[in-house]
Amino acid sequence: MRIMLTDAAHAVTPLSPPPALPQRPALFLDMDGVLAPITATPEGVGPDGRRTRVLGRLLERLDGRLAVVSGRTIAEIDRICEGAVPCVAGIHGLERRGADGQVRRLAPHPDMAQVHEALVAFARDRPGVLIEDKGLGVTLHYRQAPDQADAARDLARALAERHGLTLQPGDMVQELKTPGADKGRALAAFMEEAPFKGAVPVMTGDDLTDEFAFTAAAGRGGFGVLVGPPRETAALYGLNGPEAVMDWLETLAERA
Numbered sequence: 682m683r684i685m686l687t688d689a690a691h692a693v694t695p696l697s698p699p700p701a702l703p704q705r706p707a708l709f710l711d712m713d714g715v716l717a718p719i720t721a722t723p724e725g726v727g728p729d730g731r732r733t734r735v736l737g738r739l740l741e742r743l744d745g746r747l748a749v750v751s752g753r754t755i756a757e758i759d760r761i762c763e764g765a766v767p768c769v770a771g772i773h774g775l776e777r778r779g780a781d782g783q784v785r786r787l788a789p790h791p792d793m794a795q796v797h798e799a800l801v802a803f804a805r806d807r808p809g810v811l812i813e814d815k816g817l818g819v820t821l822h823y824r825q826a827p828d829q830a831d832a833a834r835d836l837a838r839a840l841a842e843r844h845g846l847t848l849q850p851g852d853m854v855q856e857l858k859t860p861g862a863d864k865g866r867a868l869a870a871f872m873e874e875a876p877f878k879g880a881v882p883v884m885t886g887d888d889l890t891d892e893f894a895f896t897a898a899a900g901r902g903g904f905g906v907l908v909g910p911p912r913e914t915a916a917l918y919g920l921n922g923p924e925a926v927m928d929w930l931e932t933l934a935e936r937a
């Protein structure tokens with residue numbers, strides 16, 4: 682087996698592709714970097730006919746035991762998936778829509794507006810830095826201004842500490858969120874409800890925020906699938922990228 686050396690002390694072994702799904706599986710899917718390739722800006726991700734068809738077929742085959750668990754808002758997931766998936770956790774679980782169609786949303790931290798303002802001021806004279814306001818959280822994007830990574834991290838850390846917000850670093854982003862949720866807790870909440878209750882969870886994700894859900898899936902007898910380059914992870918299996926994810930999901934939709 683090929684071993685990739687990341688530094689002198691750590692070796693990261695590439696993960697095998699996922700095996701056949703367990704009996705009565707429940708599938709949890711991340712959006713960016715998993716169901717959709719990464720683009721320069723959040724708005725660059727749009728609906729895709731193949732993805733919408735595959736999700737619809739899987740939903741049917743899994744008797745509804747399919748959910749998108751994302752850092753994006755539910756409104757964004759509905760836009761991108763063309764409303765194909767009823768069960769969605771948005772903003773890392775701060776909002777969640779169950780199979781009954783009800784949306785449960787935590788109350789926003791009272792300082793969110795102030796923090797949003799501070800981030801907008803930071804972005805003002807930094808071309809390429811973008812602010813995404815999600816109400817319960819705000820994302821500082823620097824994919825188009827990678828030289829701002831350190832300054833963005835330092836500001837986000839300081840604001841999180843000063844206002845008592847949760848800091849979630851991601852792929853060329855720093856997110857400041859209302860405390861009280863993560864993707865692991867979102868997965869756990871779905872697993873307490875129909876049609877997920879009693880099923881075996883499989884979580885597919887690429888980012889650090891997905892690690893919470895990999896751990897939650899493993900704790901319930903399931904497993905995680907890491908998408909992208911190998912790294913230290915709680916996931917047991919791996920896939921190369923969104924294209925490989927779509928091929929895998931298509932196979933599952935035919936087989937499940």
Ligand SMILES: O=P(O)(O)OC[C@H]1O[C@H](O[C@H]2O[C@H](CO)[C@@H](O)[C@H](O)[C@H]2O)[C@H](O)[C@@H](O)[C@@H]1O
Nearest residue numbers: 712713719720721722723751752753824852853
């Ligand atoms: O949990 P996810 O569904 O993976 O969402 C995580 C964040 O994804 C989005 O940002 C990422 O994707 C953008 C589009 O490809 C990219 O430009 C950015 O650099 C990535 O970090 C989204 O905009 C965020 O709100 C999500 O939290």
